Amino acid sequence: MAADPRTPRSGGFSPRVLDCSSVEAALWAWQGPRPLVDLSRLRKFDAFGLLVLVLLGRILKERGGELRVLVPENRETHHRLGATPLASLLQGAYWTNRPLEMTSDPPPFTVVQVREEEGVTGLVNQLGDELSARFPFGERANRMLIGALFELLQNIPQHAAAGEHDLDPFGLAAVEEDSHHIHVVVADKGVGLAGSLRLNPRYRHLTPPQALEAILVDGASRLDKPGRGGTLRKIREVVKENAGRFYVRSGEAAFLQQDVEWSVGKVLDFPGVQISVRLPRTLFEPGEEG
Numbered sequence: 001m002a003a004d005p006r007t008p009r010s011g012g013f014s015p016r017v018l019d020c021s022s023v024e025a026a027l028w029a030w031q032g033p034r035p036l037v038d039l040s041r042l043r044k045f046d047a048f049g050l051l052v053l054v055l056l057g058r059i060l061k062e063r064g065g066e067l068r069v070l071v072p073e074n075r076e077t078h079h080r081l082g083a084t085p086l087a088s089l090l091q092g093a094y095w096t097n098r099p100l101e102m103t104s105d106p107p108p109f110t111v112v113q114v115r116e117e118e119g120v121t122g123l124v125n126q127l128g129d130e131l132s133a134r135f136p137f138g139e140r141a142n143r144m145l146i147g148a149l150f151e152l153l154q155n156i157p158q159h160a161a162a163g164e165h166d167l168d169p170f171g172l173a174a175v176e177e178d179s180h181h182i183h184v185v186v187a188d189k190g191v192g193l194a195g196s197l198r199l200n201p202r203y204r205h206l207t208p209p210q211a212l213e214a215i216l217v218d219g220a221s222r223l224d225k226p227g228r229g230g231t232l233r234k235i236r237e238v239v240k241e242n243a244g245r246f247y248v249r250s251g252e253a254a255f256l257q258q259d260v261e262w263s264v265g266k267v268l269d270f271p272g273v274q275i276s277v278r279l280p281r282t283l284f285e286p287g288e289e290g
Helices: 023-029 047-062 075-082 086-090 117-134 139-159 192-197 208-218 231-241
Strands: 036-038 067-070 094-096 110-114 171-177 181-187 245-258 261-280
Touching (some): 023 047, 023 261, 047 110, 110 117, 117 171, 139 171, 192 208, 192 261, 208 231, 208 245, 208 261, 231 261
Parallel strands (some): 036 067
Antiparallel strands (some): 110 171, 171 181, 181 261, 245 261
């Protein structure tokens, strides 16, 4: 991407951190067909922040718009961003004030694209192999996480374009680790949880926050077949039992499970479903079996 000699001025929002906690403010600031995404002061970003940024760029491209990005001035952050698949996932559909340097550094986390249901098993096996190599003693926790990933990734081709045959939900998944947690992110730009649930006449009247609560707390599904649905509720229970953190945003609704407490609220309307699951790293290390 060639740098434009004209550097636009920031609209005032320039996050130092782009993650699950700050992305809501970012989405409010980055509205319009050609938003200025000022990352010049960025020092830290996680998989959730990056995947939402990718989805925003893809959505704008489909609508004839474009992301305009001020790249990080901090060299370490710049290199870390350049080591992610940001450029390839956006396919050049964004502008930068100076070139984003592509590096051969190891990526800060693994990102995979979900293209079709038949490929989900291969993607999950890939992520599972990486997790098992990194945490060979965490067999029980690894199985739990891989099972959750399989169900979440299956949901993208099965539900993200429900009722919209021409819609490309563009699903992504990422697994990263920090000093305290294993972080799993699954995100798409499909019809959203409320859009999928409304295909079931029993839930057609629900607002987006009500639909989110029905899915995550009651296990509601657009499918009435026994044994179908309830994936997100099961993951919520695992997070609660293991002192984790579970954040789901879909459309204009968001759900937060922190330990045993949960809440539902309204956020800026944004297509699809974006999910963040954080589980304590100690679950995946020696001694997890008790």
